[in-house]
Amino acid sequence: MKKAFKTVLLILLVCILFQVPLHAELKGKVDLKKPLLKVVFLDVWQGDSILLIFPNKKSMLIDGGSGGNKYSRFDAGRMVINPYLKKNHISSIHDLVMTHPHSDHIGGLVEVLKAKKIDNVFDCGMSYTTELYLDCLTLIDKKKINYNIPSRGDKIKVDPLVDIKVLHPGKDWSYSDNPNNNSIVIKVKYKKVSFLFTGDIEEEVEYNILDSGEDLSATVLKVPHHGSDTSSSDAFLSAVDPETAVIMVGKNNKFGHPTPSILASYEDRNIKLFRTDYDGDVTFITDGSHYEVKSLKRREK
Numbered sequence: 001m002k003k004a005f006k007t008v009l010l011i012l013l014v015c016i017l018f019q020v021p022l023h024a025e026l027k028g029k030v031d032l033k034k035p036l037l038k039v040v041f042l043d044v045w046q047g048d049s050i051l052l053i054f055p056n057k058k059s060m061l062i063d064g065g066s067g068g069n070k071y072s073r074f075d076a077g078r079m080v081i082n083p084y085l086k087k088n089h090i091s092s093i094h095d096l097v098m099t100h101p102h103s104d105h106i107g108g109l110v111e112v113l114k115a116k117k118i119d120n121v122f123d124c125g126m127s128y129t130t131e132l133y134l135d136c137l138t139l140i141d142k143k144k145i146n147y148n149i150p151s152r153g154d155k156i157k158v159d160p161l162v163d164i165k166v167l168h169p170g171k172d173w174s175y176s177d178n179p180n181n182n183s184i185v186i187k188v189k190y191k192k193v194s195f196l197f198t199g200d201i202e203e204e205v206e207y208n209i210l211d212s213g214e215d216l217s218a219t220v221l222k223v224p225h226h227g228s229d230t231s232s233s234d235a236f237l238s239a240v241d242p243e244t245a246v247i248m249v250g251k252n253n254k255f256g257h258p259t260p261s262i263l264a265s266y267e268d269r270n271i272k273l274f275r276t277d278y279d280g281d282v283t284f285i286t287d288g289s290h291y292e293v294k295s296l297k298r299r300e301k
């Protein structure tokens with residue numbers, strides 16, 4: 001065996017054994033000695049689940065992927081979120097955001113609510129009567145978790161270094177029959193680096209937020225509604241103007257997400273795209289000036 005080949009093999013083996021990210025990208029050098037914000041877009045197949053760990057080590061979970069059904073083989077709470085929290089020694093969640101009550105966003109939360117100490121829940125507050133949603137509400141009530149229905153302009157206070165603002169629903173929003181459009185939208189800003197979390201909002205809400213005059217600009221965008229063509233309008237993308245975006249999507253999902261024309265909109269704007277079906281967990285680390293993106297794997301299309 002040639003020496004160079006042996007060396008490559010050894011490096012690969014070390015990467016696999018110690019789970020060193022095989023795909024890493026630097027947008028400037030993050031100063032690891034500074035207080036850091038970590039944002040993890042968890043690979044929960046078709047659904048959303050995003051974990052934020054703030055400089056003061058408090059955490060926020062936005063959505064919990066699918067699950068909660070004893071007949072389904074996949075439960076994001078039991079199989080992805082709780083193991084990730086355990087591995088990273090996170091025993092409690094300061095804030096849990098349920099963007100909207102669709103099963104691909106709250107399904108995995110039943111197991112998270114059962115297993116973890118949670119201080120506050122933020123729910124969009126629409127009237128919804130699925131067994132899954134009622135199970136979540138029952139657990140929130142039983143565990144005496146502080147329950148909030150936030151609205152545009154509210155600030156969520158977790159860490160004094162990080163500004164968190166609610167951009168949707170507005171105070172005058174009359175709940176839509178389409179749960180996607182009741183999604184809680186929040187912007188998280190740590191000095192010069194910001195993240196926009198959009199749930200499954202569609203064009204109607206993109207325009208509603210634009211009309212409100214709120215500042216939508218963000219360094220990193222969670223692509224609305226899994227990259228569906230219901231969302232990511234030109235006006236919205238121009239206002240957000242992200243450098244990097246993440247699509248949370250399951251491989252071969254039955255919805256056909258993401259839509260090719262939407263992928264093209266991002267590519268045409270030279271926005272660096274990550275997607276959980278190809279990249280697995282996508283992790284951002286930022287010191288507030290620069291950020292770094294890591295993903296464990298890069299699957300072929």
Ligand SMILES: [Zn+2]
Pocket residue numbers: 047048102104105200225226
């Ligand atoms: Zn969804």
